[in-house]
Amino acid sequence: MKGRAVVTGLGVAAPNGLGLEAYWRATLKGRNGIGRLTRFDATGYPARLAGEIDGFTAEDHLPGRLLPQTDRMTRIALVGADWALADAGIDPGELPEFAMGVITASASGGFEFGQNELRALWSRGGQYVSAYQSFAWFYAVNSGQISIRNGMRGPSGVLVSDQAGGLDALAQARRQIRKGTSLVMTGGVDASLCPWGWVAQLAGDRLSTSDDPERAYVPFDAEARGHVPGEGGALLVLEDAEHAARRGAPRVYGEFAGYGSTFDPRPGSGRPPGLRRAVELALADAGTGPDGVDVVFADAAAVPELDRVEAEALGALFGPRGVPVTAPKTMTGRLYSGAAPLDLAAAFLALRDQVIPPTAHTSPDARYGLDLVGPEPRPATLRTALVLARGHGGFNSAAVVRSTAA
Template identity: 60%
Template sequence: MNATRTASERSDAASLVADAATRAVGAAVVTGIGAVAPGGIGTEEVWAAAIEGRMSIGPLTRLPENDYPLRVAGEVREFEAKGRVPSRLSVETDRWTHLSLVAAEMALADAEADLDSLPADEMAVVTASSSGGTEFGQREIERLWSSGPSHVGAYQSIAWFYAASTGQISIRHGMKGPCGVICTEEAGGLDALAQARRNLRDGARLVVTGGTDASLCPYGVVAQLSNGLLSTESDPQRAYQPFSVEAGGYVPGEGGAMVVVEDEQGADERGAPRRYGEIAGYGASFDPPPGSGRPPTLRAAIDRALADAAITAADVDVVFADALGVPEADRLESEAIGAVFGERGVPVTAPKAGTGRLYAGGGALDVMLALLSIRDGVIPATPGSAELADDCPIDLVRGGPRERTVRTALVLARGHGGFNSALVVRARR
């Protein structure tokens, strides 16, 4: 019986592969968006905060006693799992997964996808993860040391795991296609969307993708402080000022965005109500070790993304920068942008200066903002008013949003340890 079942399953799998091979593959289009970020809960609320240039960084309140050098953070202050995540599921998972589940639910609702009409094996999930479930893990470790192993919950084994969000989304929505997780810190959100496009080319019809992060517990904060790049400034208005003379590190945050990506032909066939844009190009690179004498490779990632999209620098209307807020890193990013587009040759923006860097959620949130810039013809500004550093000669959008027709946007992200990613999104013609 087991042998018969295995043979049948193999036959069904072969049939699915054959069907995918004969189906024409079109552009990878974003048909739904959901966001939970320091600027708000829901796509339009987060977008409004970005357009207003709202400073969503504030005092760090998620630590019971803040004896740490980090004084401010980008918190999702209005978010509670109760009422948004099923109670059974909420106790089995970390806050980071709660944010992913809610954002994914929003994205699927926005896409108006009838999941029951799609084969389970042709729906996929790819998320980005950076810290994993640190808050849940810390709580269980405290129980271990204070009360012993019998007091550690069974869900400790899965809730901290970096693939937990992917797994929970796929289970909740019956998605049994190729599911995975990308762990490249801030670059992960872009890498996950690129993997979603690959999944579509390999036969998937619909992919839920993006990333979130939530690591503002003591364990998570200590881990982040170890890189020596976090701002210790206590004034939210001055704590995170990328490309400026006052740049002194970045502020961490929590939250992110999830999107639904579909093959355009499939989206047309099911009558998807909207297309925010196309994932048109992607490039990645990895920096050499510090002290090696070899230059960083962000420009290589940009060049590869433009080549993959079959466009030139002149076609790009805006760049959403990585914007680390560390003087040397900002200088290197400015040099890479200038080398491709020319000095002040393209508008550059960093809305994350108002939310903090969201790690796995940061790239995905920037892609969402880029797609809404295309939709509404406006570029959100970079919060803050400090003078630009002399070694960052870029056209940084500041002081308020800039109205401009946006058809093509380039999003950049760098992950700690040397990861570089660049993603091109553009309007569908």
């Protein structure tokens, strides 16, 4: 089928693993990337835990001229894109520049860069504010910088819908592939572990205030108390299947086969949440039914009401304990726009290795009726995975990914 979109490259930066295989090994071992915040002193804040990336030194990967222009999230995204291209066996300089696009997701933009420039403004004066502030904070900056660095001048953009944006970006990338673009760098990376970003996240009233890294983020648990934020995400090379075959792509992880999105009705309207409908749309788009899904990567909000909504949607579609469910983000925290792309990467690796990654730390509450995998990985026959993501304010997105192996 012309315009079929497949993933040929993955670049991952996560709190429990830097690089694709390091992340996957850590995830299968249940390694926790959540700990006490170290990027600033969070002692006076009600929430003090986060998923921080260890061992990332931008100077080791990027030219010095880029460092003054970029926020931490953009540096991570640029390196993730480099890794994804290398994984896909692509030298962008060998492809027509208008045949390659960049579509990413962002939830907050470069908060840390913006905070530093505001500090300079108020403490030293306007002449000390960087000219790069005009774009380094912006939601679209990752798309722009990846495009410039790699000469990708095809269709590009950014999706801003919190965690759901990570799937929305892939869907928009697929639309461009169906219109004739050969490949799109897509996915998302967020990093807002700075005081300004932290205050913004606290305002959403969904952060866990627990100081126990092993029990702070426990979705579908009777003691669920909110999520732990994190930084990082994944960049994916989404490519036209025929183009990938013509150039002899070294690997195809699978197909981005189906997508659906909805928006929740206003509170008090009496209408049901939209998550179930988003899943139904994604399944229909993929040409499959619930019985064709082998594993679900849950949104896993760890807010009791939101966990209930997700569990009820899955129960209505698959039946009680009708499909294995996993939430490896319990080891990283919720990475906002980077969370769903990281789940997609994990889903493709699960399809590759025929194993479902664990859900760490959680003791599933029987009232949710879920077959929640964990704390050990579960070998399984896998061909199709469903990935769910929701954004603050009512965004719901669902994606179906499918193995292309014979």
